[in-house]
Amino acid sequence: MMTRRYLYWLIAAIIAALIYYAWAQVTRTRGAQKVSFRPAEEACDTSGSLRYCVYRDRRGTNGDVVYHMHGRNLDERIWNDDTYMTALVQSEWQRRPELPPTVVTVSYGSTWLLTPKGEKPDSGLLDDLMARLPAIEAKIGRPRRRLLVGESMGGLNVLIAGLSYPSRFAKVAALCPGVYSISPFASLSTIRATMQRTGANPKIVFGVWMMARRYAANDAEWQRVSPLALIKRAGPAYPALYLSNGLYDAYGNFEGSQQLVDMARRRGITTQWHPLYGGHCATDVASLAAFLSS
Known part of the structure; x- marks a missing residue:
């Protein structure tokens, strides 16, 4: 009798699993x-x-070069992806009479962070990138102006490059950049309070914490690349900034981005701020395209 009952339950469970699978499909x-x-x-x-x-x-370009730094798990070929934000930027440019810039998408792999050489073996990509730009431009032609654009991980990277070498770049567009009001070397209680305050996803924050510690050995090394630290030495001659962030960014970047905007404006930097009602990397494509092509 018990065996028959278990058999009925087994059959019911299998039917339920099949129904669930069919509904999911x-x-x-x-x-x-x-x-x-x-x-x-x-x-x-x-x-x-x-x-x-x-x-x-294909119509031609305006003489500027935009260096694009991609988000995590993407690569240097993302610019022409017809399902990605970069295709929307191109579509917007093609509606305008003026010619757009040349775009150079750069990549050190699916996950990377620009830092000066430090104690960590993977550090030093900032030095490497800046040393390689002249050779790239010898092939593609010397630009009228250099601009930077990046999203998420790339948004942090363009801020690091642009604020570390302000004389080399005219504009920096950072979309949903990984900017935090705290250090990845802060105490666990401070990190927990920040997640609570920003609504950041704990799993995502743990991944960001791990990535930061792969390239920076301690808080002193982190402060060499933190945009909120770099902006403190900035002035009106620094590159014009464009920042955007979704209010409900699961990475918890809205707070840090807004702080960076406020600090940049106090220091006289020309700054556009686009707070958006949306999630991670929600983007106002029209204003971004105009910023990069003007």
């Missing part, structure tokens, strides 16, 4: 919304451990 998302645009001409190359792709609009 019926209701799963299929396909993706694609952007209607003309992909830029692409030419890719390497320089040491740096991989990069050069993108030029």
Whole structure:
């Protein structure tokens, strides 16, 4: 009798699992919304451990070069992806009469952070990147102006590069950048309080914490690249800034981005701030495209 009862429960469980699987297959998302645009001409190359792709609009370019630094788990070929934000930027440029800049997407892999050489073996990418730019520009042509744009991890990287070498860049656009009001070397209680205050996802914050400690050995090394530390030495001659962040960013970056904007404005830096009602890397594409092409 007991064996028969267990058999009934087993059959019921199998039927329930099949129904759940069938419903999941019926209701799963299929396909993706694609952007209607003309992909830029692409030419890719390497320089040491740096991989990069050069993108030029088929109508021509305006003489500026935008160095694009991608988000985590992406690569140097993302600019022409017709399901990504970068395709929307190109689509916006193609609606305008003026020519857009040349774009160079650079990458050291799926996950990387620009830091000066320090105690960590993986540190030193900031030095490496800046040393390689002249060779890249010898191939693609000397730019009228250099600009930076990056999202998420790339947003942090462009702030580090632009605020560390302000004379080399005219503009910096940082979208949903990994800017925090605290250090990754702060106490656990401070990190927990920040997550509570910003609504950051603990799993994501742990990943950011691990990444930061891969490239910085201690808080002193972190302060060499923290945008909130770098901005304290800035002045009106620094690159113009464009920052945007979604209010409900699961990375908890809204607070730090807003603090950076306030500090930049107090120091006389031309700064655009685009707080958005949305999540991580929600972007006002029209204003971003205008900032990069003007």
